[in-house]
Amino acid sequence: MIGVLVTFAQTDKFDRSTLAKIADELREPFEGMAGLRFKSFMLDEDGGQARNFYVWDDVEKARAFFTEEIVDKVTGIYGVPPKIEYLDIVGFVDNSGT
Template structure:
């Protein structure tokens, strides 16, 4: 499994309520994306940085999302360029399902 962390410094801070409205408007974009298990939208406490934490099946599937078109979408929505950082996640503790999952 792969965790991708995306972030972008906003041109001006936004409130939690503004972020929630924006995030809800883009959330349908991520439904049914091949290999994407979960996405968490995030906003810094000062409202100056936003992004997402994604859990992917594989890096190849994650990279298929973060295209030039996706970057342009983010730039158009938030007025700034995103960064993407990948982390390997060999084990996941899921307390909702009471499971410990491994990619092996």
């Protein structure tokens, strides 16, 4: 499994309700997406960074998703370019089924 942390940082604070609307509007394309196990839309405590975290089955699927076109699209949505980090998941706990 591979994790991908996508961070959007700006000097102004992100508006929580705006980010919640973005998450709601962008949710559907990710539901049932091949190779994607989880995706979360997050806002840090100070509101200066919006983060999205993905868990993919493998690195090839993760890297294939983050094309230049996708990066341009999310830059337009969030107003700033993202920082994309690929993280090797060495252990995972999933309590969603309990």
